[in-house]
Structures are given as structure tokens and as C-alpha cells.
Amino acid sequence: MIDAISFTNGTLRYLDQRFLPLQENYVETRSHSEAIDAIKTLAVRGAPLIGVAAGYTVILGLQSYNGTKEEFPAYFDNLIADVEASRPTAVNLFFATARMKEVYDRHFEQDSLDTLFNRMRDTATGIHDDEIANCDAMARHGVELIRRDLSDSLAKRKLTVLTHCNTGTLATGGSGTALGVIKHAWKEGLIEKVITAESRPLLQGLRLTAWELEQENIPFYSISDSSSAFLMQKGMIDFGIVGADRIAANGDTANKIGTCAHAISAHYHKIPFYIAAPVSTIDITIRNGDEIPIEERNADELRTIFGTQVATPTTPVINYAFDVTPNRFIRGIVTDKKAVVGDYDQQLKQLID
Numbered sequence: 001m002i003d004a005i006s007f008t009n010g011t012l013r014y015l016d017q018r019f020l021p022l023q024e025n026y027v028e029t030r031s032h033s034e035a036i037d038a039i040k041t042l043a044v045r046g047a048p049l050i051g052v053a054a055g056y057t058v059i060l061g062l063q064s065y066n067g068t069k070e071e072f073p074a075y076f077d078n079l080i081a082d083v084e085a086s087r088p089t090a091v092n093l094f095f096a097t098a099r100m101k102e103v104y105d106r107h108f109e110q111d112s113l114d115t116l117f118n119r120m121r122d123t124a125t126g127i128h129d130d131e132i133a134n135c136d137a138m139a140r141h142g143v144e145l146i147r148r149d150l151s152d153s154l155a156k157r158k159l160t161v162l163t164h165c166n167t168g169t170l171a172t173g174g175s176g177t178a179l180g181v182i183k184h185a186w187k188e189g190l191i192e193k194v195i196t197a198e199s200r201p202l203l204q205g206l207r208l209t210a211w212e213l214e215q216e217n218i219p220f221y222s223i224s225d226s227s228s229a230f231l232m233q234k235g236m237i238d239f240g241i242v243g244a245d246r247i248a249a250n251g252d253t254a255n256k257i258g259t260c261a262h263a264i265s266a267h268y269h270k271i272p273f274y275i276a277a278p279v280s281t282i283d284i285t286i287r288n289g290d291e292i293p294i295e296e297r298n299a300d301e302l303r304t305i306f307g308t309q310v311a312t313p314t315t316p317v318i319n320y321a322f323d324v325t326p327n328r329f330i331r332g333i334v335t336d337k338k339a340v341v342g343d344y345d346q347q348l349k350q351l352i353d
Contacts, residue, residue: 002015002168002169002170002212002215003015003026004017004044004049004169004170004171004172004173005044005049005052005053005056005128005173007056007059007124007125007128010030010060010063011028011029011030012028012029012030012035012053012056012057012060013026013027013028014026014027014038014043014044014053015027015170016038016043017042017043017044017045017170017204017208018041018042018043020170020207020208020211021207021208021210021211021214027043029060030060030063030064031060031064032057032058032060032061032064032079032082032083035053035056035057035060036057036082036083036086038053039053039054039057039083039086039087039093040086040087042202045166045170045171045204046166046167046170046171046172046243047090047091047092047093047171047243047244047245047246047277047281048092048131048134048135048171048172048173048174048177048277048278048280048281049131049170049171049172049173050087050090050092050093051090051092051093051095051096051127051131051280052096052127052128052131052172052173054083054086054092054093054096054097055096055097055099055100055123055124055127055128056124056128057083058079058080058083058096058097058100058120058124059117059120059121059124061079061082061083062079062117062120062121063117065113069112069113072108072113073108076104080097080100080101083097084097087295088293088295089245089246089254089292089293089294089295089321089322090245090246091245091246091280091281091282091283092245092278092280092281095280096124096127099123099127100120100123100124103116103119103120103123104116104120107119128173131172131173131174131278132172132173132174132175133174133336134172134174134278134279134280134336135172135174135175135176135177135180135336136174136175136180137336137337138177138180138181138276138277138278138334138335138336139175139176139180139181139183139184140184141334141335141336141337141338141339142178142180142181142184142185142241142274142276142334142339143181143184143185143188143190144339145274145332145334145339145341146159146181146185146190146239147190149239149272149331149332149341150238150239150272153238154190157192158189158190158191158192159185159190159191159192159238159239160191160192160193160194160195160236160237160238161182161185161191161193161194161195161237161238161239161240161241162194162195162196162197162228162231162232162237162239162240162241162262162266163178163179163182163194163195163196163197163205163209163240163241163242164196164197164199164205164225164240164242164255164256164258164259164262165197165199165204165205165209165242165243165255165256165258165259166179166199166204166205166208166209166212167179167180167209167242167243167276168180168183168208168209168212169212170208170212171208171243176212177243177244177276177277177278177334178241178242178243178274178275178276179209179212179243180276181241181276181334182194182218182241183216183218186216186218191218192219193218193219193220193221194209194213194218194219194220194221195220195221195222195223195228195231195236195237196209196210196213196220196221196222196223197222197223197224197225197227197228197258197262198222198223198224198225199225199256199258200225200257200258200302201301201302201305201319202301204256205222206222210222225258225261225262226261228240228261228262228265229261229265229268229269232265232266232268232269232271233269237266237271238271239266239271239272239273239274239331240262240263240266240271240272240273240274241273241274241275241276241334242255242256242259242262242273242274242275242276243255243256243275243276243277244275244276244277244281245281245322246281246283246286246292247275247277247281247282247283247333247348248283248286248287248288248289248291248292249282249283249284249285249286249287249288249344249345249348249349250287250288250289250327250344250345250348251327251330251333251344251345251348252288252289252290252292252324252325252326252327253275253277253289253324253325253327253330253333254289254292254294254322254323254324254325255275255322255323255325256321256322256323257320257321257322257323258323259322259323259325260323260324260325260326260329261323263325263329263330264329266329267328267329272331272332273329273330273331274330274331274332274333274334275325275330275332275333275334276333276334276335277333277334277335278335278336279335279336279337279351279352282335282348282351282352284348284349284352289324289325289326290324292322292324294320294321294322294323294324295320295321295322296318296319296320296321297319297320297321298319299315299316299317299319301319302317302319303315303317327344330344333348335351337351338351
């Protein structure tokens, strides 16, 4: 069983995903600075798992505090700010820190620091437990949507699904978002095979999703990101499903760079394209995709592949980590509460309420 992240006796343990699938390196740390660095460097990645890691990182920071209660508010504010600065696009991170801040706001005045820290530790564990339960719920709702939306195709054959980046256990700590739906659909006999796009520049689809599918014995093919339109043209893909790092109030969705191209191709070829993400990924304070902050990462991620230089060090690079898929290209959004189709503005708001 894949153990992407755990927290035991004050120690955070995580699988360093930068070295998969060739090496399975587990790291243990009691340092919140090291945990923040793990989020920044994508040793820990995937929107829901980043949220889980953020909660545990706050706890690591609390464990190292040795000041007075009067000095604690300033320390806590700086700790939260450092955690939130690690990855600006993944809203789950901010959802996790918001839950920790809520505990602080409600209990700081009357609690001792020890009692407050215990409350926050329980909250961080609760965030992890919630993500596991969310994945199970998404898998059920996603399979229900596939059965309903693709009933004509399912009457004739099992389906081939396209996915992008990694949205499984390695991204969530549970069974996964989009990949969790795929795993459940495979067990239900709905899927014949998976097409996983490589997901340049860090190859999460080729390295991580392929590895997870091998662990589950699910048939798959890996492809270059630019191949999906041609496979759709040839009738080799029946539908697509991916995860999300942030969903705006109108359903515009930020996900790993390359997602929008798949979605546009699917729309052109009249192939359903779905998003699977927990409700915590929905940010109704953002009206549309134009307002989603998009992280631009170091140019060397594109100029090198696992430390090997493939372009000159002076090659100018644009390296956005995410793109935004407009809602008109999204057939449905699967959440842990239910799957919604069309008129996202009202339905997403109702899910939050």
C-alpha cells in the first residue's frame, strides 16, 4: 500500500515524489522549515496532499516554539505566512491554514499553549482523515456520473479514459481525486484502460500515475502531452478526467499545465471532460479563471530533465506550473458532496454553503 504521508509521535514522514518511480525514498522530519521546502520543491505535491502537509507543517512549527504565550501571536502569524507562501495556487493549502487559524482565533485567549497545540494537532489529523473520506465519496459520485453520462458507450464496450498529471494516493493521501474515480470505475468493470499524459516538465503522469496504475494492475499507456488530440481523432479516448488545484466560482479550473489543451481537444471531438476535486478546492471568492494566481516556476525545470541539461542555461523560458480551463470545456465537476453538471455558478456556491 502506498503511504504518501503520515504523522506519528511528532514526526512527519513523507514519500519524496521527486525520485519516483526509480527510487522510493521516505523522509522523516521534525522541522517545519524542511516540510515547507518539501512543498516548495514538489517532494510533496498534489493539491489535497499539500493541504494535509500544510496542516502537519503548522504542527511541526508549534512543536519547536519555546517562547511565552504573549510572544506566540507574532510567531504564529509568521509561521502561517511561511506555510502559505510555499505554493500560491493550491487552494487546499489555504483551506488547511484557515482551519488552523480558526482554532487559534477561537481558543487562544482561554487555552494554555499546550491545550491549544493539542487542539491544532487534532485539527491537522482531521484534515488528513477528511481527505481520505473525500476521495472515497468522489469515487462513488464519479462512477455514478460516468454511468449516467456515458451509458450509450458503456452498453457497447468498456471505456478508455485520459488523465493528466497525478491525482491518486500520491496527490491526496487517500485513493485519489480523478485517479480515485478511475480506480473505482476499473473495479466496477467500466474501464478497459487508462491513457496517462506525461505532464511535462516534471513528468508526474509518466512517473507517478503510471507507477500507481502498475501498483493497482490497471492496464494503461503513457503518452506525450501533445498526443491526446490525435488519439481523440482516432477514436482511442472515450472521456477525460483530471484533478484541480483551484476552481473558481464559475467553474473555471486551474490544473497542471497542459490540462487546458486536453480539454479543448476533447470539446472539439465531442468527448466528455470532467474535473474531480474536493469541495475544499472550490474558491468562491474568485469569480473566474482570470483571477486565479498562477505560479511561475524556475526556468531550470524546463531546461533540465532530472539534472541533465537539455537546453543552454541562457535559453529564455516561460514555465507556468498551471493553466486554466474555461468552464465551457468542462462537462462536469465531481466533488466529495456530489457531481455537478452545467450552471456551475449556483451549484458550486451551494456546495460551499
